[in-house]
Amino acid sequence: MIRSSLLSSGLMAAVLAVCGVTASMSAVAADKVTVQLKWLPQAQFAGYYVAQSKGYYKAEGLDVTIKPGGPDISPVQVIAGNGADVVVNWMPDALAAREAGVPLVNIAQVFNQSGLMLTCKKSSGVKSPKDFKDKTLGVWYGGNEYPFLNWMAKLGYKPGTDIKILKQGFNVDPLLQNQAACISTMNHNEYLQLLDAGLKDSDLVTFFYEKEGVASLEDGLYVMQDKLKDPAFVARMAKFVKASLKGWNDAVKNPAEAAKIVVANDMSGSASVKMQTRQMEAVATLITNANTAKMGHLDPAAYERTVKVLLAAGSSPVIKKDPGKAAYSHAVWEAAQK
Numbered sequence: 001m002i003r004s005s006l007l008s009s010g011l012m013a014a015v016l017a018v019c020g021v022t023a024s025m026s027a028v029a030a031d032k033v034t035v036q037l038k039w040l041p042q043a044q045f046a047g048y049y050v051a052q053s054k055g056y057y058k059a060e061g062l063d064v065t066i067k068p069g070g071p072d073i074s075p076v077q078v079i080a081g082n083g084a085d086v087v088v089n090w091m092p093d094a095l096a097a098r099e100a101g102v103p104l105v106n107i108a109q110v111f112n113q114s115g116l117m118l119t120c121k122k123s124s125g126v127k128s129p130k131d132f133k134d135k136t137l138g139v140w141y142g143g144n145e146y147p148f149l150n151w152m153a154k155l156g157y158k159p160g161t162d163i164k165i166l167k168q169g170f171n172v173d174p175l176l177q178n179q180a181a182c183i184s185t186m187n188h189n190e191y192l193q194l195l196d197a198g199l200k201d202s203d204l205v206t207f208f209y210e211k212e213g214v215a216s217l218e219d220g221l222y223v224m225q226d227k228l229k230d231p232a233f234v235a236r237m238a239k240f241v242k243a244s245l246k247g248w249n250d251a252v253k254n255p256a257e258a259a260k261i262v263v264a265n266d267m268s269g270s271a272s273v274k275m276q277t278r279q280m281e282a283v284a285t286l287i288t289n290a291n292t293a294k295m296g297h298l299d300p301a302a303y304e305r306t307v308k309v310l311l312a313a314g315s316s317p318v319i320k321k322d323p324g325k326a327a328y329s330h331a332v333w334e335a336a337q338k
Contacts (some may be wrong), residue, residue, distance in 0.1 A: 014080035030063040031236045035221075036084035037069045039170075041266040043251075043279035044162055044188060044219065045088065047110065047256040051247025053261045060239035066265075071170055074101055074142065079224060086237065090148035091217040091306050092318050098327055099319050103225035107332040108241045109298035113286040114215035115187040116147060118207045119194065124181035126205055129155055129212070137181030138175070146318040148184065150309055151214040153317075172197065182207075188282035192275070216306040217284075220298065227331055238335035245296045245336070252290040255280035296336070298328050 037045050047064050051057055057064040067084060069075065075087035076097040086107070094104045097173035118137065120126040126135060132155070139148050149159070157163045166180045172193045174180040185191045187208075194204065209215040221241065227233045251258035257278035289295050 004170060017174060017329035019295075030058075030061055031239070032063045032065070033057075033086065033240050034065045034067060034079045034084045035240070036067045036073075036075045036087040038075055038088045038090070039069045040268070041068050041262055042189065042271065043255075043259060043262055043276045043283050046251040046262050046276075046280055046283065047244055047248030048088075049247070049261050049265050050251045051243045053264070054247065054250065056243035056246050057240070060243045062236070062239055062243065064240065064243075071142070075222075076104070079104070081224070085227075085233075086221050086223050087223050088219055088238065089283050090144065090146075091303075092150075092310055093144070093329060094220070094222050095310060095319050095323055096146060096303070098323055099321065104222040105225045105228060105326070106220045106222055106298055106303075106328040107228075107237060108245070108296040108336075109217060109302070110221070110245075110296055111217070111219040111283075111286045112289055112299065112302065114147075114208070114210045114218055115282070115286045116209045116215070116218065117185055117187060118148075118182045118193070118209075119175065119191055120182035120205045120207075121175060121178075121199075122203055122205055126181050127205065132157060132182070133162050134164075135181040136164040136166050136179065136201045138166045138180040140168055140170065140184045144184070146310065147209055147214060147216050150216075150312065150318055151209065151212065154214060154312060178264040187285070192278055192282070196275075214309055216309055217298075217302060218312040223324070223332075229329065234332055234335060237332045238338075241296060241332055248287065249291045249295060251280060252284045252287055254286060281309070295332055298330065300325075300328075303328055 030065060035048060037048070041049070052064055052066060075089045076093065078084050079087045080102045091106065094106065098104050124135065126129060139145050152163065159165050166174055168174055168183055170182060172185070172190050175183045175194065176197055185194070193208070195201070223237060256277050258280050259273050262276045263271045263273050284290065307322055311322065
């Protein structure tokens with residue numbers, strides 16, 4: 001009995017040791033992925049936070065770090081400096097960076113509609129784009145100015161001569177304080193801030209870039225081109241995209257739940273569930289293929305339209321050459337469908 005007990009004890013110890021090693025190996029085996037967002041934690045990025053909160057990344061064997069953005073953070077600079085594996089960025093900025101020597105490649109396109117618009121006070125006298133002449137217009141820079149500059153070139157307006165540009169901070173103060181006739185807004189953020197500040201829809205005139213025919217693709221996922229030569233990297237990104245899209249589908253289905261998750265990840269404490277729910281509802285309108293087989297797929301025709309828009313800016317186009325099909329790849333998205 002003593003020998004049997006000793007044997008059992010020894011066997012148990014061996015089993016526990018193996019289990020310990022297995023658990024340790026499992027923990028080590030999680031592939032690390034760092035994603036750099038374009039802005040601070042908000043519903044614009046809800047899908048990534050939902051995927052992390054619900055364990056979708058973990059289920060794919062990933063250890064994902066989500067890095068918030070901010071006014072002084074350029075996703076392009078971060079990934080170029082090896083500070084992230086993948087970044088969320090607008091296509092104009094990504095293609096401009098590519099032409100400048102940072103070879104970014106789009107691997108998935110979450111937003112298939114643009115939420116960017118120019119919002120004006122009716123009292124400024126602006127009723128149509130022809131009324132922009134001699135007006136002060138608020139514009140975001142840091143890569144966000146490209147769609148605007150292209151639009152103005154299309155209208156035949158020369159900045160500094162026909163229109164005055166106010167380099168707008170990421171707030172709505174210029175319109176509230178009458179420093180500009182129009183300012184840049186997103187349908188899911190700044191426009192809502194104007195309404196919260198006391199203005200009414202009837203006080204405002206909005207010009208959606210999408211409706212003006214100058215919209216470019218926003219919020220896509222980009223990686224460095226050379227990384228796609230590595231099958232292991234492609235497989236890792238496929239897991240990331242698969243889990244992220246699952247998170248996005250959930251966020252679109254349940255904005256209130258997504259809002260709570262976003263607020264929980266806002267370390268500043270400034271986000272509210274009410275505001276983030278409204279934002280998520282607006283963001284959902286920009287992801288019209290959510291919960292379909294095409295979710296996250298970059299439509300080549302939409303890509304070509306964006307390139308055409310960026311090239312058609314008169315003497316100062318956003319990009320000077322068509323980057324062709326090298327600027328995007330469906331390899332990761334297709335692997336994520338398996």
